[in-house]
Amino acid sequence: MKLVVTEKNDAAQKIADLLGVKKPKADKVYNTPVYRFEVDGEEWVTIGLRGHILEPDFTPSMVYKKRGGWRGVTADGEVVPASLPDSLPKPPFKKKKPFTEDGVELKAWKMDALPYLVYAPIEKLPKEKDIIRSLKNLAKKADSIVIATDFDREGELIGSDALSCIQEVNATAPVSRARYSAFTKEEIHHAFDNLVELDGALAAAGASRQDIDLIWGAVLTRYLTLVKFAGYGNVRSSGRVQTPTLALIVARERERLAFKPEDYWVIRGAFDAGAAAGPTDGQGPGAFEAPTATARFKSQAEADAIMAQVSGVKSAIVASVEKKKRTVAAPVPFNTTSLMAAASAEGLTPARTMRIAESLYMDGYISYPRVDNTVYPASLSLEDTVRAISGNPAYAPYCAELLSRGKLVATRGKKETTDHPPIYPTAAATPDDLSPADYKLYNLIARRFLATLSEAAVVEGTKVSLDVAGASFVAKGDVLVKPGFRAIYPYGLKKDESLPAMEQGQAVAFNGATCTKKQTEPPARYSQGRLIQEMEKLGLGTKSTRHSIIERLYQVKYVQNDPLEPSQLGMAVCDALEKFAPHIVHPEMTAELESEMDAIAAGSISKDQVVTTSRNLLSEQLADLMPHSEEVNAALADAVAADAYVGPCPKCGKDLQLRASQKTRSMFIGCAGWPDCDVTYPLPQGRVEAVPEKCSTCGMPQVKVTAFRSKPRTLCIDPNCPTNQEPSIVVGECPVCKANGKHASLIAQKNPRTLKRFIRCENYEECDTGYPLPQYGALEATGEVCEDCGAPLVIVHTNRGPWKLCPNFDCPSKEKEAAAKSSAKKKPRKAPARKKAAAK
DNA sequence: GCAAGGTC
Incomplete structure (x- = not known):
């Protein structure tokens, strides 16, 4: 039996499909899918791993x-x-x-x-025990082994780890390596007809990366965590990729803090081409606004002079009209980074984008989402793909038009690799088939694909210079004259701004000007999409890991908000490391590692040499860090206190701080003067951050609360503040009391201690009827009663709109609802259209 | 209770 080992299940299945003469038989070995087929009378089995199956750790x-x-x-x-x-x-x-x-x-x-x-010392420990068991079970019976993991450094390492597992149970079977960079029949057959040897040096290069990441990460993370121990679950991490990424965010914040805003003045004039002289009502089709030719005045005197010059003037002369056409090229195919950037602009975080993309891929709607490539391979039939997605009525007319043009030509990006094609849709989906967020991403990918097959858009820019009593104003307008790709791809575009038709020498009405004082803005914070692009530019992380690195920074509370803003803790960690262990802070560490890995792969240096040199460097940096532990401790302590600070205590004047309960881990606000001062405030569920602005109603501090899957809200910390009062409203009649022949109302209230909103019977001393309520959103009684349990139905106005619900958790209707929900989500996914893939 | 890299 020939055993073929791939990096993932998907690849195992595809290879079996492409090599087997007859359709392969799907089987399982200890819960791991395997594919059995025959080639020239020999039994073959393919098994997919789950990426790395071993993981380095300290012995x-x-x-x-x-x-x-x-x-x-x-x-x-x-x-x-x-x-x-x-x-x-x-x-x-x-x-x-x-x-x-x-x-x-x-x-x-x-x-x-x-x-x-x-x-x-470091050794490799099993990570995927089930897979290893399955692999060994098959390996015992194998006559020969083919390692067919991905064709890259990590793939060589994954294959090498798999081989070490295999050789524990079968040291004699001959081993070879298949190298392929696309799942096409030709490519796979060529790879298996031209088997090579596993490249031990390349695998060793990958292993050096693993060891160095572990050593630096573990040592510095433990240092930062232990130097100012803040309780279990309070890890302060550092790593080769995450720390330079944090440094980017911190550096941008420092620029912003150092930025000195300057005043400037802008003047905008109101014009109306519908008349030769003003004033007009400014509402007609000829009305438009235009700024002065000098966009910004540095002093008020200059601006005042212009305002005086145009004051009382009723008419302007069109000094010139210039028209210029420019073409906007169609976008290039999506790879992981550009998809995440585009989705980020549409409000999907990179991490969420990747989660959704993974599931769309698994369900057969899009191609493999982890790619660097931006050039469609020749083996991909663009026409077939267009036909495949034309099942969506929103794309159908555009698809028909594209197909009517004959052979399709796609745009090409700068990065061309052959491992996987750029991300493209593989089947039609409509809003009925997918959840809203899933469809949002699918729609972006499908429209992007069609856009890459489209012509450039042509925009006509119009620039009109206007003379107002010697002062010059400039109006600019853009009009799309040939939509090209823009007809299908409306993302990231400015709105057209058209100007009325005007001719040189024409007089138009001038309706006066307004002068506004403005201030120059500091450089903008990174959005997650921008940060991912910056990481790619600097070689930090990979297409598969960058989004999770950013998530990690949020998790350890080094950053907050989006666009990304460092916390005081994030800045303090960055500063301390920059001072005493600068190597971990800079992206050059990664660049150096890359070139050393190339040297290991080329055989000019050993893995041991590289790891030892790295250890010595870390040892030196640690020797710089350790004697300054008190300084680092104080800096981190100050930063943590600053991040936790919400305002002064109304009783003793000390700091009120965000704290976590020792027992329940839940958040509350406590006074730094505890135990002398016992002031505390409850907090609702969710992520809580301090905000500088005070409550406009009572003057107490406020916090920003982000409950699970909802938008952030700013709340006053005082439960007795009028802004936190929940009107006690009657939502209906108590069904339990009614059954006992009594009449009692059900009342919605908020518990001021726990902030939880609930419904209870007004006769609560005798009747314990009560229902939970969602914490947020205005509440409304309906007068209706649940058919299944008799509880009153209420409406909660969530930020997704009104939601009518039965508040009874034990109501039989809940189970029905849950069942309906899961089937509604699964049904369209149950019959995924077959991937068109790269089959020619 | 550590990292970053695969993949689910």
């Missing part, structure tokens, strides 16, 4: 962990290099009695262990 016996914690480095085994820098603290093992914890002899403990952790 468990060398690093003493308790409860998964970071306790110390054990004394057994030599993990210390010949000489540690002199400036490092002396570890406790110098004591006469060996330093022990739970009977384990330790070389060093917590912070003091870090210099040793730098040199702690």
Whole structure:
């Protein structure tokens, strides 16, 4: 039996489809899908891994962990290099009695262990135990092995890890490597007819990346977390990619903070080509506005002079009319980065975009979403793809027109790789088939695909110079004269601004001018889409990881909001590392690693040499960092306090801070003077941030609360503030009391301690009838009663619109609803159209 | 309780 190992299940299936003469048989080995088929009488099996199946970590016996914690480095085994820098603290093992914890002899403990952790041995531990079991089970029966993971460095490493698992149970079967860069019949057959050897040097290059990332990441993350320990779950991370990314955001914020806004003045005139002299009502089709030819006046005196010059003037002369046509090229095919950038502009975060794209791909609506390539391969039939998506009525006329033109030609991007095609739609979908967010992304991808087959748009720009008593004004207008791709791709465009027709020398009405004082703006913060593009430019992360790196920065509270804004903590971490361990802060570390990996792959240097050099460098930087721990501690403490600060305590004047309850992890506001001062305020569920603005009603501090899947709200922290009062409204009659022959009203109220809104029976001393309510949104009684349980129906005005619901959680209608929801979501996905893929 | 890289 020949065993073929691929990087993912999808690839295993495709390869089986392309190589098998007859349709492969889908089977399972311990829950892992495999595909069996025959080639020339020989039995073949393909199995897909799930990316990396092994993961490097410090050798468990060398690093003493308790409860998964970071306790110390054990004394057994030599993990210390010949000489540690002199400036490092002396570890406790110098004591006469060996330093022990739970009977384990330790070389060093917590912070003091870090210099040793730098040199702690690393081994590969199983990560995907189920897959490994399946792989080994098949490997035992295999006569030969083909490693057919992706054709790149990580693919070589994944294949090499798989091989080490295989060879534990079958060391004799011959091994070869298939290299392919597209799932076409020709390419796959060519790869399997021309098998090569696994490139151990390339795999070693990847493994060096893994080790270096682990060592730097673990050592610096532990340093930052332990230097000012803030309780479990309060990790302050650092890494080769995330820290330079954070530094980009911090640098932009520093520019903004250093920015000195300057005043300037702008003058806009009101004109009307419908008359030769004003004033006119300014409402007719000839009315338009135009700024002065000098866009910004640096001083008020200059602006005042112009205002005086045009004051009382009734008419302007058209000094010139210039028309220029310019073409706007059709966009190039989507790769991961450009998709995330475009979706980011439409309000989908990169992380969400990738989640949705992954599911659209799995359901057969789009092609593989993790690509760098921006050139459609020749093997992709553009015509077939257009036909495939024309099932959506919104695209159908445009698709028909494209097809009527004969052979289609697509635009080409700058990046051309052959691993996967750029992202394109593989089947038709309509808004009925997908959830709104899924369709939003699908629609973007489908329209982008059609746009790449379209002609350029032609825009006619008109520039009209107007003379108002010697002062010159300039009106500009853009009109789309040939829509080209814009007919199908309306994303990221300015609205047309057309001007009335005018001729040189013509007099038009002047209805006066307004002068406005403005200020220059600091450079804008990064949007997530822009940041991803910047990361790509600097070589930080990969197409598959960049979005998760940004999410990580949010998770550890280094950044907040979108566009991205660093927290005080984020800035403090960045500053401390820049000062004492600058290497981790700069993207050059990645660039250097890349060139060293090239050297490992070329065989000119060993993995050991590269990792040891990196360890020595980290050791030096750590030696700089450790003696300054008090300084770093103070800086982080100040930053954390600043991020938590919400305002002064009304009782004692000390700081009110956002805090997390020790027991429940839930957030509340407490006074820094605790236990002397017991002032606390409850907080609703969700992510909470302090905001500088005070409540306009009562003057107390406010917080921004972002509940799960809803828009942020700014709330006053005082539950007794009028803005937090919930009118106690009667929503209906208590069904339980009614059944007992009594009459009692059900009342909606808010608990001032927990801020939870609920419905209860007014006769609550005897009747415990109560229902929960959504926390937000104006509440309305309907007078209607739920058919299934008799509870009153209410309407909650959410930010997605009014929502009529039965508040009873135990109502039988809930189950029906849940069932309807899941089938509504799944049904259209159940019969995904077959991927057109690259079949010629 | 660490990173970043695959993939689900």
